[in-house]
Amino acid sequence: ILNVEQSPQSLHVQEGDSTNFTCSFPSSNFYALHWYRWETAKSPEALFVMTLNGDEKKKGRISATLNTKEGYSYLYIKGSQPEDSATYLCASSNSGYALNFGKGTSLLVTP
Amino acid sequence: DTGVSQDPRHKITKRGQNVTFRCDPISEHNRLYWYRQTLGQGPEFLTYFQNEAQLEKSRLLSDRFSAERPKGSFSTLEIQRTEQGDSAMYLCASSAVLSGRTDTQYFGPGTRLTVL
Numbered sequence: 298i299l300n301v302e303q304s305p306q307s308l309h310v311q312e313g314d315s316t317n318f319t320c321s322f323p324s325s326n327f328y329a330l331h332w333y334r335w336e337t338a339k340s341p342e343a344l345f346v347m348t349l350n351g352d353e354k355k356k357g358r359i360s361a362t363l364n365t366k367e368g369y370s371y372l373y374i375k376g377s378q379p380e381d382s383a384t385y386l387c388a389s390s391n392s393g394y395a396l397n398f399g400k401g402t403s404l405l406v407t408p
Numbered sequence: 409d410t411g412v413s414q415d416p417r418h419k420i421t422k423r424g425q426n427v428t429f430r431c432d433p434i435s436e437h438n439r440l441y442w443y444r445q446t447l448g449q450g451p452e453f454l455t456y457f458q459n460e461a462q463l464e465k466s467r468l469l470s471d472r473f474s475a476e477r478p479k480g481s482f483s484t485l486e487i488q489r490t491e492q493g494d495s496a497m498y499l500c501a502s503s504a505v506l507s508g509r510t511d512t513q514y515f516g517p518g519t520r521l522t523v524l
Contacts, residue, residue, distance in 0.1 A: 346511075400449055
């Protein structure tokens, strides 16, 4: 079982601040890295899937990078908005089917 | 395109009772997955199906847990003789496996189980 670690555990920022989270994972037998956003009482929303070392993905104000050699991924949010408040989960896979999740980073953005 | 749906959203049961949860995947998704999330932890993989075949079930938590996907569409997860430690959020996801591409798993809202 892969051990995925996320930091920080929680984060509180002001509207307009930019922020970033870290996901670390064992780099051996790496297959893919997934990022999700999960708001309370809703379904986890898929943000990105990355597979190649050096991958960078962007969706609006959110972007992510991947380093498979050292086993980490960063998620960046530019100009945070209150609607960005959620738990951000990363998950790695070495099988192509089972996702191994970290515990998540809980983000609160206040106006 | 409707998303993954799960039923019920909440279930309260007494210890020792059997419970069954249903998951309806996105139509035409051939893979379906079950995960469990306990308090303070990330989701934990349990099992998955490709069409009607259950290809991985070694990570089901005990022999009290079983899953089916009889016609390759919806799936059920059953827990027999529930224990208080089974209290958790049970998540279902589905994906479309495309040759040469890593598939995104799309999650439902989950079923929250409370065992008294």
